[in-house]
Amino acid sequence: EDKVVQSPLSLVVHEGDTVTLNCSYEVTNFRSLLWYKQEKKAPTFLFMLTSSGIEKKSGRLSSILDKKELFSILNITATQTGDSAIYLCAVVNSNSGYALNFGKGTSLLVTP
Amino acid sequence: EAGVAQSPRYKIIEKRQSVAFWCNPISGHATLYWYQQILGQGPKLLIQFQNNGVVDDSQLPKDRFSAERLKGVDSTLKIQPAKLEDSAVYLCASSLGGLAGTFQETQYFGPGTRLLVL
Known part of the structure; x- marks a missing residue:
């Protein structure tokens, strides 16, 4: 069974931080x-x-994939309060009809 | 370009009642997905259509859930009878991929229907 694990599950940062x-x-x-x-x-x-x-x-978001180590990261620089959201990662299995298999998400809160 | 439309946005029902959700995908999108998102979880696929045919319904609880996309455009998802554990957001998504058996990964989501079963 395909698995997607996101971490951390939640995060609180101050505006301007990088996550x-x-x-x-x-x-x-x-x-x-x-x-x-x-x-x-x-x-x-x-x-x-x-x-x-x-x-x-x-813009301030970037992402990279490592297929050898089987992970990806999403970077957000100079965070703003509008970046507060849940960030979902999903993988696609080429054997399926390209349905998305999601992780639980990371809940990000950016405080002023 | 209009996005994926869903209705209703919210629904509250009692257990054992029935409920139906409607989705209109982006114009020209052949593939339509229904996902269930329980609080604190990522969306989970329930059913996938390409045009009016079912591609994958392996995770659809068929004893109580049904879905159709009769003319290959709009789709409805029904729950009958509802259980408490069906409380969730039901997301509809669509993507291009018109030729049979061909798909595109990038999916566009509607605003969802938030269902509460009491």
Whole structure:
């Protein structure tokens, strides 16, 4: 059975801090790993990673995948209160219909 | 571009009652997913459609849950009868991938329906 483990489960930081969220996985036929941000509503897509060592960036957010060690990290620099959310990591098994297999998420709270 | 639409946004029912949720995916998206998200957990796939065919319903509790996507566009998810443990957010997502058996990973989610079973 495919597994996705995120850590930490929750995190409280001050505005301006840098945070690193972790996602480790076990999947039989890995195709891709995706990060989503979930506020009070729909999860919104952040990144999709398929290759090791290639960093994806979007503003203050970046992510990288290590397919040898089976993990990914999501970095957020200069955090803002608007970054407060649950960050979800999901993997795709190429044997499935590309359904997302999610971890439990990391709940991030950024305080002023 | 309009996003994934879901209704209702909230629903409160008593156990053993029935409930139905509706989803309208992004126009042109052939693949539609229903996920259940229990508080403190990540979303879990219930059922996946491509056009009007079922791709995966292995985690759908078929004794009480049913879903359909008759014309390959809108979809409904029904629970009958509901149990207390069905209290969750039900998320609908869609993605491209029109050719049979081809899929795309990037899924776009609707706002969800928050169900409370008393």
